[in-house]
Amino acid sequence: MKIWVNGELRAADEARVSVLDHGLTVGDGIFETVRTADGRPFALTRHLDRLARSARGLGLPEPDLDEVRRACDAVIEANPAPLGRMRITYTGGISPLGSDRGTDGPGLVVALGEVKRRPDTTAVVTVPWTRNERGALVGLKTTSYAENVVALARAHEQGASEALFANTVGELCEGTGSNVFVVLDGKLYTPPLASGCLAGITRALAVEWTGAQEAALPFDVLERAEEIFLTSTLRDVQAVHRVDGRELPDGPGPVTAKAMRVFDERAGNDLDP
Numbered sequence: 001m002k003i004w005v006n007g008e009l010r011a012a013d014e015a016r017v018s019v020l021d022h023g024l025t026v027g028d029g030i031f032e033t034v035r036t037a038d039g040r041p042f043a044l045t046r047h048l049d050r051l052a053r054s055a056r057g058l059g060l061p062e063p064d065l066d067e068v069r070r071a072c073d074a075v076i077e078a079n080p081a082p083l084g085r086m087r088i089t090y091t092g093g094i095s096p097l098g099s100d101r102g103t104d105g106p107g108l109v110v111a112l113g114e115v116k117r118r119p120d121t122t123a124v125v126t127v128p129w130t131r132n133e134r135g136a137l138v139g140l141k142t143t144s145y146a147e148n149v150v151a152l153a154r155a156h157e158q159g160a161s162e163a164l165f166a167n168t169v170g171e172l173c174e175g176t177g178s179n180v181f182v183v184l185d186g187k188l189y190t191p192p193l194a195s196g197c198l199a200g201i202t203r204a205l206a207v208e209w210t211g212a213q214e215a216a217l218p219f220d221v222l223e224r225a226e227e228i229f230l231t232s233t234l235r236d237v238q239a240v241h242r243v244d245g246r247e248l249p250d251g252p253g254p255v256t257a258k259a260m261r262v263f264d265e266r267a268g269n270d271l272d273p
Contacts, residue, residue, distance in 0.1 A: 001079055001111070001112075001113065002074075002075065002078035002079055003015035003075065003109065003110070003111045004071040004074055004075050004108070004109065004110040004111070005017065005107075005108075005109050006107055006108060006109070007108075009074055009075070009078055015109075015111075017091075017107055017109065018094050020094045020095060020096075020097070020102075021091055021092070021093060021094055021095070021107055022091055022092030022093060022094070022095040022101060022102070023089065023091025023092060023107065023143050024091075025095070025097060026092075026098075026099055027142065027143050027144035027145075027146075028058070028060075028091060028092035028095070028099075028101065028143075029058075029060075029089060029090060029091035029092060029107075029142065029143035030051060030054040030055055030058060030060065030089075030090050030091075030140065030141055030142050030143065031051075031087060031088060031089045031090065031141060031142075031143055032047040032048070032050060032051050032087075032088045032141060033085055033086070033087055033088075033233045033234070034047050034072070034085075034086040034087075034088065034233065035083070035084070035085065035086075035233050035234055036076055036081065036083070036084035036085075036086050036112065037082070037083055037084075038082060039076050039077070039080060039081075040076075040271055041072060041076065041086060041271070041272075042233075042267060042271055042272075043201050043205070043271075043272060043273060044069070044072065044272060045272050046201045046204070046272075046273070047088070047201060048063075048065050048068060048069070050141060050199065050201065051063055051065075051068070051088060051090060051141075052065065053139075053140075054140045054141050054142065055090060057137075057139065057140040058137075058140055058142060060090065060092060060106055061105065061106055063090050063106070063108070067108070068088060068090075068108065068110070071088075071108060071110040072086060072088070072110055074110075075110045075111065075112045076112060079112045079113075079114075081112065081113075081114035081115075082114070083114065083115055083116065083117060084112045084113065084114055084115060085112065085113055085114075085115045085233075085234060086110065086111070086112040087109075087110070087111050087112070087113075088108075088109075088110050089107075089108070089109040089110070089111075089143065090106055090107070090108055091106060091107040091108075091109075091143070092106060092107075093105050093106045093107045094107075115234060118234060118235050118236075118238055119238070120238065120239060120251070120252060120260075121238065121239040121240065121241040121250065121251065121252065122160070122161045122162065122230070122235075122238055122239070122240060122241070123159060123160040123161065123240070123241060123242035123243075124155065124160050124161070124162045124163065124164055124175070124228075124230070124240050124242070124243055125154065125155045125158050125160045125162075125163050125164070125243070125244055126163070126164050126165075126166075126219070126222065126243065126244055127151045127154055127155075127163045127164070127165060129147065129150075129151060129165065130165060130166055130167055130168050130173075131165045131166070131167045131168070131173040131174065131195075131196040131197070132167070132168055132196065133167040133168060133169070133171075133173070133194065133195055133196030134168070134196075135196070138196050139193065139198065139199055141198060147176075148176035148177060151163040151165070151176050152176045152177075155176075158244075160242070162175045162176060162177070162178055162230060163175060163176050164180060164222065164243075166219040167195050167196045170218060170219050171191065171195050171216050171217060171218060171219060172191050172195070172217040172218070172219050172221055172222065173191055173195045173196050173197050174191065174195075174196075174197035174198060174200075175230060175232075177232055178200070178230040178231060178232040178235060179191075179197055179198070179200040179202070179203035179206075179230065179231045179232070180228065180229075180230055180231075181206065181212060181228070181229050181230075181231065181259070182217065182221055182222070182225035182227070182228050183225055183226045183227035183228070183253065183255045183256070184221070184224075184225060184226065185226075186226070186255065187213065188210060188211070188212040188213065188255055188259070189212060189213050189214070189215045189217060190203065190206075190207065190212050190213075190214055190215075191214070191215070191216065191217055192214040192215065192216060193214075194216070195216065200231060200232060200233075201233060202231040202232055202233055202235070202236060202237075202263075203231050205263065205266070205267070205273060206231050206237060206259060206263060209259075209262050209263060209266050210258070210259045210262055210263075212259075222243045222244075222246075223243075223246060226253065226255075227239070227240075227248065227249075227252075227253035227254075227255050227256045228240040228243065228248065228256075229252070229256045229259065229260075236260070236263055236264070236267070237256065237259050237260045237263045239251070239252035239253070239256045239257075239260070
């Protein structure tokens, strides 16, 4: 594996950042995960736009998106894969110990690893912890991911691939690394950004391409929804067949199946929508 680290490609065993990098010491960084297929990234422009928004929200210097694109191109060429997860990480760079940033400038790391296609359906669990829809990091894709690590471990302990959060007012919010859609009376809904969920790239495309409505939803909607599916960069549209102890149909329901088909067709026709 070849990894881009601060301006150049390096072999994986030589790809290092400082132990004083603010992304390591205090989680002062942002990232994007981009799906690649046969050497071509999907929705890269949208991902880079969100990277820049996250940088502004965190108070990091504006990333040089031309440099990020060059790094992505170099990493994709150096790591051929039929299906890949490309990770773009942008940090506060070398800084003093503590919360204050240093003056050396930000760090940029781009890596790519091969992945397998996800199953068409999955199981999820709900967790007792909440998303803070009024927090300083709402809407930012930061490297401060420990809450997600804990919740995802809980999901894996229960035979699920994802954990779903409510927000502080008891509304359905999101998963650890996904957005959630539900079908009620045959209509498709997803929580609004005001719920505190991340503005997922796949979420936005799914809303645009399926006509899903944004609506504040009580967390217990998961107990009565006719269909549920997740969206994310590597899941695309993935049906849910179990929530906690509640079993849903094993195969994607009609609304979910249509969303999967539409997403596959539209994404296949335009790699940078």
